[in-house]
Amino acid sequence: MNVFHFRRPDSSLALYIDGNLQFDSRDEAVYHESLALPPLCLSNQPKKVLLCGGGDGLALREVLRYPGIESVTLIDCSQEVLDFARAELNVLNDGALDDPRVSVVVADALTYPLPERTFDAIICDFTFPTTKESSQGFTAEWYQALERALSDDGVLAINAVSPQNTPSAFACIVATLRSTGLKTLPYRVCIPSFRDHGYGAWGFVLAARRRLTIGELRRIDCPVVTRQADLSKLARGARFSSKARLGFAMAPINRSDKPVLQALLLNQRESSFALTTDSPPDFPNLVQQVEITHPYHSRNMIEALAEQVAGSLHSIDLRKLVEELTARAKRLPQRIVDELTNIGNYLSRTVLDLDVWGLWASRLFATLLLVMTIANSISPDPAFAKGGEGLGHASFSRGFTSHEGFGGASTSVSRPISGRGFTSTYGRDPVDVYGYHYTPRIYLYGHYGGYGGYGNYGGYGGYAGNGRGGNGAYHEPYDPQPHKPLFVLDDDLLAMDNGDFVIPLSDSVFLVLAESQVNLVDTQGNKPLMPIFAEPKLFDSIRSEVAAQTKDLGREVSTRKDWLSWVGWTSSLFSTVKADDLEFRNLQDLQRRLGGAMKRLGNSSESHSIAAGEDEVELFVGCYVLNDNRIAIYTPGGHRAIADGKTMVTPTGQTIPLNPQLKTAITSVLKKMIKESQQDMNSDITENKSLLAEQASTQKDLNDYQSILIQSGSDPAYEVDYGTDSIPVSQAIDKTQQDLTSITIDIAALEASYSKSQTEMARFQSALQTWSS
Amino acid sequence: MVAACKAIEDGDFATARHHINNLALEGSNPSRVEELEKLIWRKENEATQTSLGRIGTALAIAVFGYAALSFQSPEAWGQVIWALGAFLVLPSFIGAIAGSSVASGPNPQQKSRRFWRAFGIVSIVVACYSIVGMAIIRRSMQSSDKSADLLIYLVVAVIYGALAGLVAGVAGSVLVFKRRAS
Numbered sequence: 001m002n003v004f005h006f007r008r009p010d011s012s013l014a015l016y017i018d019g020n021l022q023f024d025s026r027d028e029a030v031y032h033e034s035l036a037l038p039p040l041c042l043s044n045q046p047k048k049v050l051l052c053g054g055g056d057g058l059a060l061r062e063v064l065r066y067p068g069i070e071s072v073t074l075i076d077c078s079q080e081v082l083d084f085a086r087a088e089l090n091v092l093n094d095g096a097l098d099d100p101r102v103s104v105v106v107a108d109a110l111t112y113p114l115p116e117r118t119f120d121a122i123i124c125d126f127t128f129p130t131t132k133e134s135s136q137g138f139t140a141e142w143y144q145a146l147e148r149a150l151s152d153d154g155v156l157a158i159n160a161v162s163p164q165n166t167p168s169a170f171a172c173i174v175a176t177l178r179s180t181g182l183k184t185l186p187y188r189v190c191i192p193s194f195r196d197h198g199y200g201a202w203g204f205v206l207a208a209r210r211r212l213t214i215g216e217l218r219r220i221d222c223p224v225v226t227r228q229a230d231l232s233k234l235a236r237g238a239r240f241s242s243k244a245r246l247g248f249a250m251a252p253i254n255r256s257d258k259p260v261l262q263a264l265l266l267n268q269r270e271s272s273f274a275l276t277t278d279s280p281p282d283f284p285n286l287v288q289q290v291e292i293t294h295p296y297h298s299r300n301m302i303e304a305l306a307e308q309v310a311g312s313l314h315s316i317d318l319r320k321l322v323e324e325l326t327a328r329a330k331r332l333p334q335r336i337v338d339e340l341t342n343i344g345n346y347l348s349r350t351v352l353d354l355d356v357w358g359l360w361a362s363r364l365f366a367t368l369l370l371v372m373t374i375a376n377s378i379s380p381d382p383a384f385a386k387g388g389e390g391l392g393h394a395s396f397s398r399g400f401t402s403h404e405g406f407g408g409a410s411t412s413v414s415r416p417i418s419g420r421g422f423t424s425t426y427g428r429d430p431v432d433v434y435g436y437h438y439t440p441r442i443y444l445y446g447h448y449g450g451y452g453g454y455g456n457y458g459g460y461g462g463y464a465g466n467g468r469g470g471n472g473a474y475h476e477p478y479d480p481q482p483h484k485p486l487f488v489l490d491d492d493l494l495a496m497d498n499g500d501f502v503i504p505l506s507d508s509v510f511l512v513l514a515e516s517q518v519n520l521v522d523t524q525g526n527k528p529l530m531p532i533f534a535e536p537k538l539f540d541s542i543r544s545e546v547a548a549q550t551k552d553l554g555r556e557v558s559t560r561k562d563w564l565s566w567v568g569w570t571s572s573l574f575s576t577v578k579a580d581d582l583e584f585r586n587l588q589d590l591q592r593r594l595g596g597a598m599k600r601l602g603n604s605s606e607s608h609s610i611a612a613g614e615d616e617v618e619l620f621v622g623c624y625v626l627n628d629n630r631i632a633i634y635t636p637g638g639h640r641a642i643a644d645g646k647t648m649v650t651p652t653g654q655t656i657p658l659n660p661q662l663k664t665a666i667t668s669v670l671k672k673m674i675k676e677s678q679q680d681m682n683s684d685i686t687e688n689k690s691l692l693a694e695q696a697s698t699q700k701d702l703n704d705y706q707s708i709l710i711q712s713g714s715d716p717a718y719e720v721d722y723g724t725d726s727i728p729v730s731q732a733i734d735k736t737q738q739d740l741t742s743i744t745i746d747i748a749a750l751e752a753s754y755s756k757s758q759t760e761m762a763r764f765q766s767a768l769q770t771w772s773s
Numbered sequence: 774m775v776a777a778c779k780a781i782e783d784g785d786f787a788t789a790r791h792h793i794n795n796l797a798l799e800g801s802n803p804s805r806v807e808e809l810e811k812l813i814w815r816k817e818n819e820a821t822q823t824s825l826g827r828i829g830t831a832l833a834i835a836v837f838g839y840a841a842l843s844f845q846s847p848e849a850w851g852q853v854i855w856a857l858g859a860f861l862v863l864p865s866f867i868g869a870i871a872g873s874s875v876a877s878g879p880n881p882q883q884k885s886r887r888f889w890r891a892f893g894i895v896s897i898v899v900a901c902y903s904i905v906g907m908a909i910i911r912r913s914m915q916s917s918d919k920s921a922d923l924l925i926y927l928v929v930a931v932i933y934g935a936l937a938g939l940v941a942g943v944a945g946s947v948l949v950f951k952r953r954a955s
Contacts, residue, residue, distance in 0.1 A: 418915040562846035
């Protein structure tokens with residue numbers, strides 16, 4: 001290990017190991033605070049800390065500043081660095097190496113036995129991996145050892161490489177850490193001295209058994225006052241572009257037996273090799289693909305060497321050479337002539353053909369891919385899943401309880417099947433359009449032979465009886481049967497196995513829709529409580545949703561049909577193809593049954609919608625809470641029955657005692673709606689907090705940019721950091737202002753939603769009090 | 774000499790060269806031998822140009838033929854029409870053109886080369902077409918277990934490629950041979 005340092009006249013100091021800058025005392029705190037403090041802040045009251053590398057004692061200094069630290073184990077392989085730190089850096093590291101809480105171990109950390117699940121925080125501060133040996137500190141095996149040494153709530157932080165200059169290598173380190181099962185949170189920090197050396201923004205990775213979020217980093221509350229690093233800005237450095245995040249997922253893993261990090265560090269370049277029309281292949285591009293395998297080699301060296309070799313080879317036409325030799329072979333022995341003839345034939349046949357074929361095959365594949373992609377864009381065949389339109393996710397439960405009425409399906413979001421419900425549980429468990437299956441719930445209800453007028457929904461006959469009581473509204477006995485949901489159209493809308501539609505209102509009451517009618521059914525008694533006004537908008541909404549989802553299913557059926565037309569004959573060879581075939585048949589069956597259900601549903605028997613008053617809050621379809629806490633229930637024909645928790649005034653003006661089962665049902669729906677409103681409000685509060693924090697942060701950014709603009713002498717072209725990009729300050733101000741406007745609009749919408757939920761909940765609570773008394 | 778001229782005429786340049794070498798060794802007139810050598814070079818260059826042109830034509834037809842076929846899925850074409858197009862009509866046509874890129878002499882080796890050239894072009898195109906076609910459909914199917922996809926692609930592409938290649942190879946060798954006979 002080659003350790004070198006120099007002091008400047010202002011007594012600042014820079015340390016280099018193996019030619020790489022380790023720190024510059026003028027800004028080392030940015031690095032060491034950003035590395036050491038986040039894992040301590042994010043772990044739960046850290047006491048025991050392991051520090052691997054970092055023999056300069058600077059990261060150790062930061063750890064010891066953190067309150068509550070009981071012991072720190074520092075493992076460094078270099079006695080030379082430790083001696084140097086004690087002698088030259090004692091002031092800079094506050095004598096950290098001699099602190100009584102610190103145990104210094106001079107050993108190779110990679111081979112040192114670590115106790116299991118012991119350390120609340122582990123910090124790796126290894127040198128930049130310039131050799132195969134130094135890359136060992138970035139392998140999956142080493143990270144697995146650290147994972148074992150980490151306590152359950154512990155957090156690990158590692159000093160990685162630059163995600164700006166060596167993104168593939170940084171992604172490799174993140175992927176390698178992830179391969180141990182730890183959840184990672186990469187971030188980058190700009191360190192001026194590193195930037196001056198051309199190292200780019202420097203990367204670190206946090207890892208833990210639990211999920212670490214950017215939000216945690218944003219809310220980081222560090223009890224230690226930092227000197228140079230701004231920990232509140234770390235969250236910004238943790239935002240990576242989708243391309244970079246994809247890189248984290250796709251990067252190779254660096255293992256001891258299969259090291260890749262070194263090659264990635266030495267060969268940072270975009271793969272730009274592409275066949276051009278000029279053959280032989282584009283030489284500069286070809287040379288770009290040659291990997292650098294040694295740190296002392298450079299791209300220029302490789303190119304110069306390759307050019308020399310290629311120049312020599314270029315002057316020789318092998319085939320022509322052999323043919324010339326053959327033509328002048330009369331002076332040679334016959335055996336050599338025959339051999340040369342054979343070589344000539346072989347070269348003219350094989351080498352030429354292979355060149356042509358290799359080149360043409362690559363071009364052919366690329367052309368075919370391009371043409372087919374264009375072809376499928378032009379011709380949106382459902383087989384290629386390009387042209388279908390989904391109809392979004394309409395929430396029926398909200399639709400029935402708000403004045404907006406029935407949201408209906410409208411958007412063009414596609415709904416591909418991603419669950420396995422259609423292959424594994426179809427017919428047994430309910431399944432939704434995405435293919436996810438749900439826990440089955442049995443609904444017990446029967447059908448009526450028709451009702452000849454309004455029954456006595458006071459509960460002493462009619463709907464609550466066996467069909468023969470009351471005023472004889474029912475002509476046939478009521479015979480409840482168990483029914484299972486087959487298909488979940490929405491959280492609040494189920495298609496049953498017999499073709500009915502069910503809307504669950506609470507755990508104890510639901511609506512059954514079939515044959516143009518709507519009935520309120522009690523789960524406990526399995527009895528119909530009363531007929532409900534068949535709101536035409538509800539029927540339209542259901543029809544629209546079913547049509548939309550049937551269309552989506554149709555597209556999925558079509559795709560599977562196309563797939564099976566290619567590979568169906570291999571179903572006896574591949575179980576996956578067999579499963580695809582089963583899914584295809586089940587989807588077809590569902591399509592057919594939904595078609596039947598639509599026919600069975602029919603159109604609403606009503607011609608007009610209900611015109612509810614402005615002060616009425618919808619509880620569910622056809623049922624409204626009035627401002628005096630009474631409940632209005634609309635019955636077929638649009639007639640209104642009004643109940644106050646004890647009595648009910650029928651549409652004919654009769655006052656009768658309220659059916660206790662109906663009272664229980666209404667109360668349960670009120671309770672459910674209060675709970676839902678509360679949940680909506682809580683969700684709004686959480687989201688609002690997050691938006692307000694984002695607004696404050698964005699406002700601060702805007703102020704920063706504006707002050708930078710002033711400091712730069714009002715030069716709008718002055719470059720500033722914006723996320724991961726560097727853009728002119730005027731542009732950054734515009735973009736930040738747009739963000740701020742957008743956030744403000746979101747906050748206003750959220751406040752309106754909160755206010756509405758609050759009003760509704762107050763009305764439901766008030767009604768519940770009245771009905772419960 | 775006659776055999777060498779006949780071989781040049783048939784495009785069998787390796788045999789022609791062999792005969793010329795023999796002539797040179799037997800002490801034939803050097804200027805005559807040189808003349809024949811020049812003839813071979815000229816004919817071979819011409820043959821190479823023609824051959825590359827025909828390979829290019831065959832490839833272009835193959836690419837655009839199968840791309841046209843990819844405008845719809847096999848199911849949308851109808852299985853029979855698609856199978857006829859993908860495994861009979863296009864391969865035969867492309868095979869005949871690709872086969873004619875090899876000299877049409879009666880030498881069994883040439884016949885074999887015609888077969889393999891037609892087979893190679895069509896089988897690669899059909900294999901690519903199959904893989905791309907399957908991959909495009911498969912990409913839109915999220916729910917399926919895709920663990921065996923690579924193997925499925927490989928099996929289907931190899932079988933479809935071989936089938937179409939076989940038809941093309943036969944067409945390439947037989948149709949060209951018949952044309953010469955006529």
